[in-house]
Amino acid sequence: MLRVPSHIQKIEPYTPGKPLEELEREYGITDSVKLASNENPIGPSPLAVEAIRRAAAGLHRYPDGAAHDLTAALSDHLGVAKACILLGNGSDEIIGLLTRALLEPGDEAIIPCPSFLMYDIMVRAAGATPIFVPLTDLEIDLEAILARVTEKTRMVFLCNPNNPTGTTLTREAMTRFLDRVPPNLAVVVDEAYMEFVRDPDWASGIEFPLRDPAVVTLRTFSKAYGLAGLRIGYGVMDREIAELLNRIRPPFNSSSLAQAGAEAALRDRAFLEKTIATVHMGLDFLYDALSREGIRYFPSQANFFLIDVGQSADTVFDRMLREGIIVRSMSAYGYPEYIRINAGLAEENRRFVRALVKVLTPR
Numbered sequence: 001m002l003r004v005p006s007h008i009q010k011i012e013p014y015t016p017g018k019p020l021e022e023l024e025r026e027y028g029i030t031d032s033v034k035l036a037s038n039e040n041p042i043g044p045s046p047l048a049v050e051a052i053r054r055a056a057a058g059l060h061r062y063p064d065g066a067a068h069d070l071t072a073a074l075s076d077h078l079g080v081a082k083a084c085i086l087l088g089n090g091s092d093e094i095i096g097l098l099t100r101a102l103l104e105p106g107d108e109a110i111i112p113c114p115s116f117l118m119y120d121i122m123v124r125a126a127g128a129t130p131i132f133v134p135l136t137d138l139e140i141d142l143e144a145i146l147a148r149v150t151e152k153t154r155m156v157f158l159c160n161p162n163n164p165t166g167t168t169l170t171r172e173a174m175t176r177f178l179d180r181v182p183p184n185l186a187v188v189v190d191e192a193y194m195e196f197v198r199d200p201d202w203a204s205g206i207e208f209p210l211r212d213p214a215v216v217t218l219r220t221f222s223k224a225y226g227l228a229g230l231r232i233g234y235g236v237m238d239r240e241i242a243e244l245l246n247r248i249r250p251p252f253n254s255s256s257l258a259q260a261g262a263e264a265a266l267r268d269r270a271f272l273e274k275t276i277a278t279v280h281m282g283l284d285f286l287y288d289a290l291s292r293e294g295i296r297y298f299p300s301q302a303n304f305f306l307i308d309v310g311q312s313a314d315t316v317f318d319r320m321l322r323e324g325i326i327v328r329s330m331s332a333y334g335y336p337e338y339i340r341i342n343a344g345l346a347e348e349n350r351r352f353v354r355a356l357v358k359v360l361t362p363r
């Protein structure tokens with residue numbers, strides 16, 4: 001018998017939102033609306049699609065392993081040195097590179113709970129120990145995190161805005177936290193939804209010194225840039241950490257199509273602005289409609305938010321599916337009566353509200 005390390009056996013597999021086509025087949029529905037995976041409702045950036053088409057002619061070549069053009073474009077865009085930028089096959093991959101490069105068995109990594117499920121998986125895959133610190137009123141509790149830091153702590157994850165609650169950490173809170181946390185650990189700030197933030201007090205990890213503690217900021221092209229299927233994200237970090245991750249990174253972890261698509265998307269300001277406007281309009285419509293129906297929800301700084309359905313979220317998920325609407329049940333995140341949806345197009349949002357009201361009305 002094959003011997004599987006016990007820390008790998010303990011990992012709970014990540015269950016992604018099911019693809020639309022699969023659900024439609026399973027449930028015999030058509031024309032369904034997917035609001036379960038925080039995807040971009042308006043599609044991919046057309047400039048990115050065009051760049052990918054052009055880049056396809058060179059598919060017989062290996063990609064540029066250093067991703068020179070995209071790295072230079074990001075360096076310009078962010079105002080950070082090229083040596084501080086590391087690309088990944090989605091920002092998911094960078095989480096895995098960080099945990100493998102910086103953690104070993106016996107080390108602890110602090111993870112707010114609930115937050116993005118990949119942190120737990122990647123910490124365990126590295127053989128290290130996740131330490132969960134509950135949110136307070138849906139917000140990451142920095143005081144509680146500081147209280148859990150020990151000499152074994154090597155990493156702290158901060159998802160800002162936090163998935164699945166949509167809450168943010170202010171500049172002031174981040175400053176106070178980074179001043180007080182020991183200098184010998186890494187603070188990983190995941191900003192997958194930063195483009196949607198409306199709170200003027202929000203601050204990016206990129207604004208803080210990269211060292212002591214090591215602040216690693218993660219961003220992605222999967223959400224606001226509409227390129228989730230392409231798999232490309234990046235991290236901004238101290239150059240010594242980037243060098244370390246480069247040693248264990250697969251040399252061609254971002255494909256030539258991903259590099260070309262992301263570079264074009266970065267230049268497609270009009271698409272980004274249209275995405276943000278669509279999402280904000282969608283959220284405001286949904287908040288308003290739910291308020292009027294007396295359904296409790298939690299406003300968010302991301303492109304998604306939580307709704308308290310006051311009954312089993314798994315049941316509501318199932319009944320919404322039969323109405324052709326795919327939502328995310330939060331039971332796996334410790335909220336058995338909450339669902340999470342992302343803002344969709346105007347017509348999708350209207351259909352969602354109609355279906356939810358129908359599903360929640362006692363028969």
Ligand SMILES: *Cc1c(COP(=O)(O)O)cnc(C)c1O
Nearest residue numbers: 090091092116163192220222233
């Ligand atoms: C979607 C998401 C990501 C992005 O993952 P990719 O691998 O870049 O697609 C990262 N963090 C959080 C919290 C997310 O929700």
